[in-house]
Amino acid sequence: MSSRINQPINGQIILQSCPHLAEFRAINGSKAFRALQDCLRVKPPGGRAAIRRDPHELPRCGACGDFAHSRLYACMTCAAVSCHAPTGSSHAAAHADSVPVGHEIAVDLDRAELFCCACRDQVYDRDFDAAVVLAQNSASILGGGSSRLPSPQPENLRKRRRVDYRPWTPDLRERVFLGSCSTPLDCVDPSLDLPWGLRGLNNLGNTCFMNSVLQALLHTPPLRNYFLSDRHNRFFCQNKNNGGNAGNNKNGRVCLACDMDAMFSAVFSGDRTPYSPAKFLYSWWQHAANLASYEQQDAHEFFISMLDGIHEKVEKNGQKPHSQGNGDCCIAHRVFSGILRSDVMCMACGFTSTTYDPCIDISLDLEPNQGSSSKAAAAASNRSCNGEADCKNSSQNRGISTLVGCLEQFTRVERLGPDQKFFCQQCQVRQESLKQMSIRKLPLVSCFHIKRFEHSSSRKMSRKVDRYLQFPLSLDMSPYLSSSILRSRFGNRIFPSDEDELDASTEFPSEFELFAVVTHSGKLDAGHYVTYLRLSNQWYKCDDAWVTQVDEDIVRAAQGYMMFYVQKMLFYKATERQGGS
Amino acid sequence: MSRSGTVFIASSSYLVFSRFMQKLEIFSFRRFPWISIRKHRSNLSQILMSVPNEENAASHSQLSSHFFLDILDSIIVDVASEYHRIARLGLDRNLEEEEEELKLSAQARVRVADPSNSNEVNGKYVVDIFGQTHPPVANEIFSCMNCGRSIMAGRFAPHLEKCMGKGRKARLKVTRSSTAAQNRYSRGNQVSTYSPYSGSSSTNRLANGTSGVAGEEYSNGTSEP
Numbered sequence: 012m013s014s015r016i017n018q019p020i021n022g023q024i025i026l027q028s029c030p031h032l033a034e035f036r037a038i039n040g041s042k043a044f045r046a047l048q049d050c051l052r053v054k055p056p057g058g059r060a061a062i063r064r065d066p067h068e069l070p071r072c073g074a075c076g077d078f079a080h081s082r083l084y085a086c087m088t089c090a091a092v093s094c095h096a097p098t099g100s101s102h103a104a105a106h107a108d109s110v111p112v113g114h115e116i117a118v119d120l121d122r123a124e125l126f127c128c129a130c131r132d133q134v135y136d137r138d139f140d141a142a143v144v145l146a147q148n149s150a151s152i153l154g155g156g157s158s159r160l161p162s163p164q165p166e167n168l169r170k171r172r173r174v175d176y177r178p179w180t181p182d183l184r185e186r187v188f189l190g191s192c193s194t195p196l197d198c199v200d201p202s203l204d205l206p207w208g209l210r211g212l213n214n215l216g217n218t219c220f221m222n223s224v225l226q227a228l229l230h231t232p233p234l235r236n237y238f239l240s241d242r243h244n245r246f247f248c249q250n251k252n253n254g255g256n257a258g259n260n261k262n263g264r265v266c267l268a269c270d271m272d273a274m275f276s277a278v279f280s281g282d283r284t285p286y287s288p289a290k291f292l293y294s295w296w297q298h299a300a301n302l303a304s305y306e307q308q309d310a311h312e313f314f315i316s317m318l319d320g321i322h323e324k325v326e327k328n329g330q331k332p333h334s335q336g337n338g339d340c341c342i343a344h345r346v347f348s349g350i351l352r353s354d355v356m357c358m359a360c361g362f363t364s365t366t367y368d369p370c371i372d373i374s375l376d377l378e379p380n381q382g383s384s385s386k387a388a389a390a391a392s393n394r395s396c397n398g399e400a401d402c403k404n405s406s407q408n409r410g411i412s413t414l415v416g417c418l419e420q421f422t423r424v425e426r427l428g429p430d431q432k433f434f435c436q437q438c439q440v441r442q443e444s445l446k447q448m449s450i451r452k453l454p455l456v457s458c459f460h461i462k463r464f465e466h467s468s469s470r471k472m473s474r475k476v477d478r479y480l481q482f483p484l485s486l487d488m489s490p491y492l493s494s495s496i497l498r499s500r501f502g503n504r505i506f507p508s509d510e511d512e513l514d515a516s517t518e519f520p521s522e523f524e525l526f527a528v529v530t531h532s533g534k535l536d537a538g539h540y541v542t543y544l545r546l547s548n549q550w551y552k553c554d555d556a557w558v559t560q561v562d563e564d565i566v567r568a569a570q571g572y573m574m575f576y577v578q579k580m581l582f583y584k585a586t587e588r589q590g591g592s
Numbered sequence: 593m594s595r596s597g598t599v600f601i602a603s604s605s606y607l608v609f610s611r612f613m614q615k616l617e618i619f620s621f622r623r624f625p626w627i628s629i630r631k632h633r634s635n636l637s638q639i640l641m642s643v644p645n646e647e648n649a650a651s652h653s654q655l656s657s658h659f660f661l662d663i664l665d666s667i668i669v670d671v672a673s674e675y676h677r678i679a680r681l682g683l684d685r686n687l688e689e690e691e692e693e694l695k696l697s698a699q700a701r702v703r704v705a706d707p708s709n710s711n712e713v714n715g716k717y718v719v720d721i722f723g724q725t726h727p728p729v730a731n732e733i734f735s736c737m738n739c740g741r742s743i744m745a746g747r748f749a750p751h752l753e754k755c756m757g758k759g760r761k762a763r764l765k766v767t768r769s770s771t772a773a774q775n776r777y778s779r780g781n782q783v784s785t786y787s788p789y790s791g792s793s794s795t796n797r798l799a800n801g802t803s804g805v806a807g808e809e810y811s812n813g814t815s816e817p
């Protein structure tokens with residue numbers, strides 16, 4: 012493919028057109044494309060656009076009279092229709108040659124794409140695409156839908172979506188305060204050139220579910236920077252909330268952020284003997300009083316419940332209720348929360364309803380078992396649509412499941428069949444519909460949870476899926492963003508539609524780097540969690556108290572249960588900072 | 593550009609064809625989800641139905657009708673056109689990078705599976721990176737935040753469970769996020785959403801915690817090795 016000419020830069024598509032198209036535009040301006048508007052026909056609502064002067068026209072080549080030909084082009088200058096074949100005679104090319112200049116650009120009648128007869132290549136133009144999208148839109152509106160593209164946005168999403176990531180430096184008053192309450196860190200043994208903050212965590216009795224997640228969180232760059240720059244000072248927090256009677260653990264109110272703060276101080280103190288996160292366990296248990304006994308604890312559940320704990324405490328202190336998705340909330344949500352978009356389109360009328368939901372992680376199914384058993388395949392295809400078969404072909408061509416495959420499956424169009432009909436506001440009845448998820452806003456840190464534990468309530472049993480899942484060290488999330496998904500829905504036309512969507516993709520870089528993997532080995536109930544951490548581009552295995560160095564291969568081959576990715580920019584910032592303690 | 597297309601025309605067997613059709617639909621469905629090529633499909637399935645079975649595939653002469661080839665050609669151009677657009681606009685995913693990652697992972701699995709490459713001696717550690725070694729049960733001693741007794745780190749959680757009155761049978765798994773959210777996403781992929789007023793911290797936090805139950809069994813917690 013010689014084609015990566017128009018690389019999107021930061022999500023923006025840069026177009027380079029051929030000299031003939033440039034010439035055509037210079038002469039005709041963008042008006043020429045707007046004139047086409049009346050000839051654009053979109054057959055099923057939201058469907059493909061074609062060019063016909065009147066709906067029942069049967070176009071044929073002006074030179075040879077062929078009408079069954081699959082490639083008929085209308086000259087953009089004189090509207091003459093000609094056929095074209097990549098090899099052999101091309102009446103379209105002949106038409107362009109027949110006149111001195113200016114008849115090179117034509118339009119594909121069946122596909123509404125521009126074609127340069129001189130270059131013999133499909134060419135692309137923003138204004139032309141905009142005209143096509145407009146036609147597709149109005150077609151679906153005629154079909155009954157009212158709002159189609161510009162979808163309702165959550166109120167405060169528009170304004171302040173950005174999570175400010177500004178470094179904090181203490182002002183004079185704060186510096187005095189800091190000086191009075193802290194002692195400078197002793198220099199870590201310089202002979203050990205190991206990353207700062209690497210420290211084992213004692214197993215407190217089957218608490219590897221907690222240790223594994225804590226290790227990942229302790230090395231989550233934005234979280235680490237937050238706590239290490241003293242943004243949640245435990246002494247200050249306890250003081251404030253106890254009206255001065257701080258210090259006493261027992262009476263101090265439970266604040267998981269305070270416990271995180273204490274843990275960060277301990278782990279980054281330079282002490283390398285294993286640390287016992289006992290106080291944290293105690294506080295978390297108080298928070299999660301209704302959770303199952305720790306013996307059945309699951310690392311992912313712990314993750315969710317402890318972030319929830321941090322959120323809740325900080326919110327109670329907080330002034331106004333925040334919207335979690337927009338980055339204004341507590342530190343847990345500022346780091347982990349993203350926004351998902353879900354579109355449901357009525358298959359009868361084309362009306363689309365869009366909803367947004369905040370999320371702190373994405374739980375992914377291990378894809379259904381690959382090809383081997385035809386029974387499984389049959390069951391899957393029975394279940395529903397074309398889409399179901401998709402994942403099997405796309406990502407499992409190699410016979411292994413991949414994280415990218417899971418994400419593809421996650422954002423694939425799903426048909427909500429007769430058993431799960433969706434109420435259409437337009438038709439005012441339940442209709443079959445298409446549903447598609449996409450990511451409206453990426454978090455700073457993306458946590459993917461692989462559903463390895465299956466709980467079947469009907470059969471009252473649980474089982475663990477031990478299958479390997481390949482995950483990349485670098486992950487580009489752009490194909491799963493709402494902007495990409497929306498664009499592909501409109502045939503990948505370049506259109507300036509929902510600027511907000513475009514905004515979201517440029518504002519938040521979509522490139523991520525893996526920095527922690529929580530793995531689970533062994534059986535459902537007698538398993539063990541271990542975390543692999545990537546610090547200064549070296550991998551470390553944190554197995555409770557034991558921290559060892561491991562080869563990247565070990566990590567790549569590991570059975571991931573939770574994968575933590577951070578935005579590439581922050582990853583590199585974090586790696587630079589390492590070592591320079 | 594139309595790689596798949598040319599390859600396909602060369603081998604005009606019925607089987608290859610039907611597989612190709614499946615693929616085609618999948619692709620179009622994925623890339624252009626809201627667009628259906630059902631128009632073509634219905635025409636084609638009629639033709640295909642007229643082919644009795646695979647054995648008869650040899651007699652594909654009837655398939656090579658003009659009609660058939662026209663539709664086929666048209667579909668190939670459709671797909672080619674779609675992919676041309678994706679490629680030219682730089683919207684194709686960085687497949688080379690994905691391939692590279694896949695390759696690295698596959699190689700890693702092969703190497704890791706080879707037992708001679710293992711660093712650990714029988715899965716046991718000798719020393720950690722700091723040159724330390726650790727007992728199987730962590731032996732740091734500290735006092736329980738709940739009852740004040742001295743307790744060994746490695747036995748803290750089971751002690752605390754009793755000390756705080758967290759019975760084994762006591763709690764239903766109320767907040768199993770996996771099950772709670774299951775119905776929201778029919779595909780089964782679910783997302784842990786949360787609400788600001790999450791109910792997961794219950795009000796009965798320490799209701800039966802500190803006082804009563806604690807005494808029952810922790811006498812052996814204090815000085816156990």
Ligand SMILES: [Zn+2]
Pocket residue numbers: 072073074075076077093094095102
């Ligand atoms: Zn012709």
Ligand SMILES: [Zn+2]
Pocket residue numbers: 086087088089090091106114
């Ligand atoms: Zn002309």
Ligand SMILES: [Zn+2]
Pocket residue numbers: 029030031032115127128129130131
């Ligand atoms: Zn040209």
Ligand SMILES: [Zn+2]
Pocket residue numbers: 243244245248249266267268269270
């Ligand atoms: Zn606090």
Ligand SMILES: [Zn+2]
Pocket residue numbers: 322323335340341342343344345
């Ligand atoms: Zn929050």
Ligand SMILES: [Zn+2]
Pocket residue numbers: 357358359360361362435436437438439442
């Ligand atoms: Zn409807």
Ligand SMILES: [Zn+2]
Pocket residue numbers: 736737738739740741751752755810
């Ligand atoms: Zn106790």
